[in-house]
Amino acid sequence: MSYSDLIHRYFEGELEGEEYLESALFNELHTNPEARQDFRDMLQIRSLCQEDMVSITTPSECTTTVFAQLGFQIPSAAQQSAAVAATAVRFAGLRRMASYLLTAALASAFTAAAFLYMQPDDANEFSSAGSAPAEELSSNRRIELDEMPTAPENVPPVVYSYSEESVADGTAQHAFRQNAQAAAGTTTAADGGQTGTVEHTDDNGAAPVTAQRQAPLLGDASMPASAVFGQNTEAAAQDAQTESLIETISSAAALDGKLPAGAAAVQDGNAPRGFAIAGIDLSMLENKRIRVSFRRISSNSSFATDVVESPSGNTFLLDNAIGVSYQFDDYNAFGVEFGQEIYGQEFATEYRGLPGVPMQQRPALYWIGVNHRYDLNAFLELPDDLKLFEQTLLGAHNAGSGAFTGGMVRAMFGAEYTVMRSLTLSAALEFSGISYSTAVSAMEFSYNTGFTYGISYKF
Amino acid sequence: MKRKYSQHTDLELFNTLKENTHVSELAFGELYARYNQRIYAYCLRVTGNPDEARDIFQDTFLKFYKSAKSDREVSNVPGYLLTIARNLCLNFKRDRKDTVAFEDYHKSYRNDGSYEKKEYLELIRSALELLDKDHREAFILREYQGMSYAEISDVTGVSVSALKNRVWRAKEKIKKILSRYVAEVSKL
Numbered sequence: 001m002s003y004s005d006l007i008h009r010y011f012e013g014e015l016e017g018e019e020y021l022e023s024a025l026f027n028e029l030h031t032n033p034e035a036r037q038d039f040r041d042m043l044q045i046r047s048l049c050q051e052d053m054v055s056i057t058t059p060s061e062c063t064t065t066v067f068a069q070l071g072f073q074i075p076s077a078a079q080q081s082a083a084v085a086a087t088a089v090r091f092a093g094l095r096r097m098a099s100y101l102l103t104a105a106l107a108s109a110f111t112a113a114a115f116l117y118m119q120p121d122d123a124n125e126f127s128s129a130g131s132a133p134a135e136e137l138s139s140n141r142r143i144e145l146d147e148m149p150t151a152p153e154n155v156p157p158v159v160y161s162y163s164e165e166s167v168a169d170g171t172a173q174h175a176f177r178q179n180a181q182a183a184a185g186t187t188t189a190a191d192g193g194q195t196g197t198v199e200h201t202d203d204n205g206a207a208p209v210t211a212q213r214q215a216p217l218l219g220d221a222s223m224p225a226s227a228v229f230g231q232n233t234e235a236a237a238q239d240a241q242t243e244s245l246i247e248t249i250s251s252a253a254a255l256d257g258k259l260p261a262g263a264a265a266v267q268d269g270n271a272p273r274g275f276a277i278a279g280i281d282l283s284m285l286e287n288k289r290i291r292v293s294f295r296r297i298s299s300n301s302s303f304a305t306d307v308v309e310s311p312s313g314n315t316f317l318l319d320n321a322i323g324v325s326y327q328f329d330d331y332n333a334f335g336v337e338f339g340q341e342i343y344g345q346e347f348a349t350e351y352r353g354l355p356g357v358p359m360q361q362r363p364a365l366y367w368i369g370v371n372h373r374y375d376l377n378a379f380l381e382l383p384d385d386l387k388l389f390e391q392t393l394l395g396a397h398n399a400g401s402g403a404f405t406g407g408m409v410r411a412m413f414g415a416e417y418t419v420m421r422s423l424t425l426s427a428a429l430e431f432s433g434i435s436y437s438t439a440v441s442a443m444e445f446s447y448n449t450g451f452t453y454g455i456s457y458k459f
Numbered sequence: 460m461k462r463k464y465s466q467h468t469d470l471e472l473f474n475t476l477k478e479n480t481h482v483s484e485l486a487f488g489e490l491y492a493r494y495n496q497r498i499y500a501y502c503l504r505v506t507g508n509p510d511e512a513r514d515i516f517q518d519t520f521l522k523f524y525k526s527a528k529s530d531r532e533v534s535n536v537p538g539y540l541l542t543i544a545r546n547l548c549l550n551f552k553r554d555r556k557d558t559v560a561f562e563d564y565h566k567s568y569r570n571d572g573s574y575e576k577k578e579y580l581e582l583i584r585s586a587l588e589l590l591d592k593d594h595r596e597a598f599i600l601r602e603y604q605g606m607s608y609a610e611i612s613d614v615t616g617v618s619v620s621a622l623k624n625r626v627w628r629a630k631e632k633i634k635k636i637l638s639r640y641v642a643e644v645s646k647l
Contacts, residue, residue: 008627041634048583049602055580056500062513063495066520072484 003028003035011042106409288422288458289327295454297321297341298430318342321454325373333373337393341365365434367408369395385418389428397434406436412452427453469493469536476527487524494537495520497604498544504599505548507588515551519544541604541614545596586636590629597622598629 006025009015015022028035067074297319318340325335342364371393380388393410414428433447467475467489475486498519502512522543533539587595600611601622608619615622 008630012623012626038634041638042630045583045630045633045637046602048579052504052580052583053500053603056496056503058495058499058516059509059513062499062516063491065517066491067488069517069521070484070487070524072487074488 003032004038007035007039007042011046290459291323291325291327291333291335291456292459293321293323293325293337293426293454293456295321295323295426295452297339297452298450323371325371327458331375331378335371335373336368337371337395338368339366341367365397365399367395367397367434369393369408369410371410387416387418389414389416389426391428397436399434399436406434408435409433414452416456422458424456424458425453426456427451470533473527473533473536476524477530490536491520494540497537498540500603501541501544501599502548504584504587504603505545505592505596506551507584511551515544515547518547522547535610535613538610538614541600545614582637583633586633589636590632593617594625594629594632597625598633601626 001021001024003025006015006021006028009021010025015025029039063074319342321337321339323335323337325333325337327333371391373389373391376388376390382388391410391412391414393408395408395410396405397408398405410430410432412428412430414426414430416424416426418424428451429449430452431447431449433445435445467486469490472486472490476483476490495516499512499516502515502519503509506512506515519540523540526543527533587599590598596615597611597617600606600614601608606614608622611617611622612619617625
């Protein structure tokens, strides 16, 4: 019996129970490339017929005509069937959207639950390296600051010392501005800056000069001290001549130890930078809160044997992902990530009642989504350089050159090591799941578990 | 408690058609909902002409209803519907001759390798039209409608072995027609 006969009989289901013939076919498929091609051709013909069948819809006018000629009302069942049939193709996109929405809703619920249950009480303040310990920065303290209109009188001043270097590069001036800002409390960017009472001495032991000073928001770290301190203060004249400054902020004294992270950080000359452009406070960009990440994705399929072959088509970002995120506080970051994966798969599946039909495919998967990252150090005592984290992403994917779209959920659990102040390396276990529609099924799911590793840089 | 019509069997609904009540109207609606797509798909693929398919489809259900009223005994409702549709198709096609040549057909398609899925579907539809009507019918009933050879035999009156042979030949011919394209399809 020729392999062509065997293939025909296999697709007719006539080899069931005929183990000898079945193994003969499989041997032929294993050794004969022409037989394999023949088998694939038959499979494709069946697949196309099936897709063609489900793509056919009864025209709605046919339904109307039939029922009108019989003098019948179109019942809901027939109407619905006709309507569904007529709109099945038209609304294929919406059907795919439905699967996306369902997946997105599930992912959102998961992320929200994780966020709500895992967030500690003291996670509302962001602290940077070298700043006050997180446990000192509770949300209550922020309220306390806002509600304190004036500082108590007769409190000994606190001296903030700035290094020569910090004065030279403008960091000291910004540190002053941060202190003044904390002292003024409620001043906004629209006011043009903050005002604080400042005692200013030089290192020659001269009597301190006290002045009301305005710390403008406009400017950057290179702004000269005179511009920061204001043109009409006595101190401004001294600033230009003094190499080392000692700033005393009287009104901020009572806030010592209660200042937010930025103000506390100035005590060691490690003041954060502040920006405001055209009256818009962009202080949210402070403190390396923006993270750009690049990572390698494992694209092994859970359902198939990987096929090793060189990728075809667009290899940009092949099995990689890039992302941008913003760190909202010590533990929570939100961002966007985009990735591409290509799977080389070989698997056996049941096809039209025939078990073990071998198939092979290389779907390219593009995906994009929003993610939430949570640092688990809130619960763990770990060195500052090492963090454990979990990250969830929900989004949409496109696979098979536009043939399939749907929702996507990704979740990872891993560790991150800070190599330098801004540079981190990470590795994690990752789970990903996608939903998609096919011509014969409105909702299919596929999932994948793998290993991912990458690098990120904080700005 | 009354069952919904969707819970009734085909034969129960078919027997209800004989009644002269509003119930028969509802039963017809349910049977129509169950089988309209299959019947229309059969008509469309066998005739290859949407206009003819529409006419045949409408006539099929009208005849079906009238025959139900005439106390006809039926054991397989979808098979009976297909039998009516088949006979109407034969009548429509009796004087028609297929004129699409294999080479002409291929000329109408691009040969630059950039085929889309819908084009492949169009290809197989057109390939069907190149089949002899007996082979095409057997192939459609088997591959599109998913019927067993015994069921197809009941509808067509052709022996199972002859039907197997027709389906086989139809597949081989379609494979030959599509051979230059299926390699592309497999890359999707």
